[in-house]
Amino acid sequence: MRVETVQVELRPRSAWEAMELGNALVRRHARAIWLPSLLLGLPVFVLLNALGWAIDQLWLAALLLWWIKPAFDRVPMFVLSRAVFGAAPGFRATAAAQLQWGWRPLIGHLTWRRFSPWRAVTLPVDLLEGLSGPPLAQRRRLVADGIGGHALLLTTICQLFVTALLLSLALLVLMFLPTELLSESARAMWALISEQPPRWVQVLGNLAFWAAMSLVEPFYVGAGFGLYLNRRTQLEAWDLEIAFRRLRARLAPAATFAVGLLLAGLLAMPLSGHAQDGAAQDTGDTAREIHPTKTWRHDDHASTPQKDVDAETPQAPTLPGVFGEVEDSEAFAQAVERAYADPLLDNKREIQRWQRKPTDDEDDRKDRAGPNLGVLAAVGQVFALIAEYGLWIVLAILVLVLAWTARRWWPWMRDALGPLREPSEIVVEDAPPLPEALPDDLVAEVRRLWTEGRHRRALALLYRGSVEAMTVRAGVTLVPGATEAQVLRASRRLPDDEDRDAFADMVRVWQRAAYGQRLPDDAGLDALLARLAPRFGWRA
Structure with a gap:
């Protein structure tokens, strides 16, 4: 995966936002996902139902269609992984990839991990990261850590969506029946389904089941892929890496220009040097040495322009002349002590507070302890718990009863507590009501x-x-x-x-x-x- 080519905004999201991101990707690339899924799944559906028809066990076809569902999950996973880190593949590329891509890790998803509720999160790890053995198991645990509950809810919700679609298709058939014949039709339909239904009814049921799964499954895979991307963003800081890459790409031209200017400035700077006068060397003039303890003044130098100073002669210290000599060291020490005794420099303070008195020792408690009640104490605790929690249960039941019967007593309470209102005037229509009997003409x-x-x-x-x-x-x-x-x-x-x-x-x-x-x-x-x-x- 090349993070620099990502087509979505990677940032730490909540699990629900991550699943919504996956569903948005599925909706965006719907044609590239559902077209290969349907064209590759339709021959398998026909083959399994033909075999079930031959052995008169069409329910096995529905079971096998559900069992091999992870094999068709590779189609949306292939499309989404390529679309996020590049361009969405076409139908031919997707169909060709299904012949050899992802079969090895798929063995576990078709056997012992078929009932795993975290399949939506672990499927991208198995298909996209290319690991095997203990590193793969460790990687699965790391990715699923923290989002296992959301993956479980995702699996449950998608199964409920499939069930809702099946019930909707069944009710759609009832919508086309006349109302007068609805009861008879419902009884006939129930008998047709429950009492040894014919084969064509079973095939239609398998078709509805396959259609519902084919509609919901890409969203299931897409939501799991969104959780996977969000988890890797949290673990590997993909958002920071992308930000730094973009910053480097934006500043690279400016940095190159600045380095070029710096090098040009260094090359253009003239090399400076000090040349000594040959005549001074011939006459034996010595260089002037400046000592840190000697103060140089312009007037002294001007008055003796030709006087040479011996560099090897030690100079007397001049600091005492500037700051003076400290003769009373004891007074200075006392001043330092007074400065440290200043309360403004002391960072300690005294705080008074109440403190609980220590309890009696264990021997005194044993002396005051009552007799050992044994079973009676346990029975008393049980009754105490029943009394405590029983009151809360009774209170909860009363609240539920009041809420359940509110539609009966609330209007009466509202009218009883509300202000008295004057009776409104009776509005009489201008035209009389229609007569009960129709006129002759x-x-x-x-x-x-x-x-x-x-x-x-x-x-x-x-x-x-x-x-x-x-x-x-x-x-x-x-x-x-x-x-x-x-x-x-x-x-x-x-x-x-x-x-x-x-x-x-x-x-x-x-x-x-x-x-x-x-x-x-x-x-x-x-x-x-x-x-x-x-x-x-x-x-x-």
């Missing part, structure tokens, strides 16, 4: 209400008359307060298709007016009445 009554501007009343009367006429002709009985959907399902029993279509148009017009505030125009109402009147035996 329904079409004329609808037209009258429509002309008076009471359009919703007119459509409500027309809808009610259509429903009653439909129930009479279809021979059905509706429950009180039946919804439009229930009415439409009941209208399927009308003998004539034209009657069903006309009634469906009436229901749609009523729904648009009641819920969408979209009323038909006068021509639309006349056309609807002209279509419904001859169907339901009304006078036009």
Whole structure:
């Protein structure tokens, strides 16, 4: 793995963020993952089901499809590992790699490690790091340390997703069954599944199981790969290494330029030297030596310009002349002691606090000890524990009961504790409610209400008359307060298709007016009445 070619932002993440990173990689490279997986897995599915059909044991095909699932996990692992550290491989490269890549470490995943809940995390170690023997086992433990619980939850959640997809496919079949035949169809389906189902039903079940696994498994592998990347980032500080590599790449041109300038400056600097006067050497002049104990002054040098100083003559110390002689050493010592006695220089302080008195010795405790109760003491402790924890259990049960029955007593408490409110005025509608009995001339009554501007009343009367006429002709009985959907399902029993279509148009017009505030125009109402009147035996 070349860290400098990584295509994602590597940084220490939480385990959940790492799994989300893996799922994002799977979604990004979905075509490169699912296309080889399906094309390579479909022949295996057909072969296993054909063998199961031949021996009349199709359940073995489903079991083998589940068992060899790690072999197909190599496809998303191959694509993701190449996509993160480079470019995603194509279909041919992925298919060719499955013939020879990753078979040796796959033996363990197909045998004794097949039921391992940490397979999503250990699979990248086995396939990508190329280790074997004790180093491989040690590496697995190191990578799985700290993320084993998340890997276990990942395995459980993916299995639940597969189960949910299977149940969804089963319920999808029930959605296409008529409501009136649902109970009979459900009983027939249960009998078909539980009581020696035919082979084609078993093949369809295996197909649904394989489709659910093929959909969920890449996300399982991708989430495990995200955990693996995050763990290696934490162990090997990949994020710091990448940051330093980028810093070096950014500063390399500037550093080269700076070194070049430095070398050019050194080469251009002239070499300086001191030349001695030959005449001075011939006359025997000696070099002047400067002693650290002698103070040189310009006026002295100016007054004696020609005076030579013997370099070998020792010079007297000049420090006493500057600072003076310390004659009273005892006074100096006393001053030092007074300075050290200053409380500002003392870092010790006294703190007073309360301290518990020491307990009595062991002999006194033994003298005051009571008799040895033995079994009675143990029984007393048991009752004490029951009393202590039993009260908490009773309190928890009371809280649960109150929460469970809150919908019954909470409205009463809210009304009882709330302020008294004045009774609201009763709003009386301008139009009287619809009569219980339909008028003799329904079409004329609808037209009258429509002309008076009471359009919703007119459509409500027309809808009610259509429903009653439909129930009479279809021979059905509706429950009180039946919804439009229930009415439409009941209208399927009308003998004539034209009657069903006309009634469906009436229901749609009523729904648009009641819920969408979209009323038909006068021509639309006349056309609807002209279509419904001859169907339901009304006078036009």
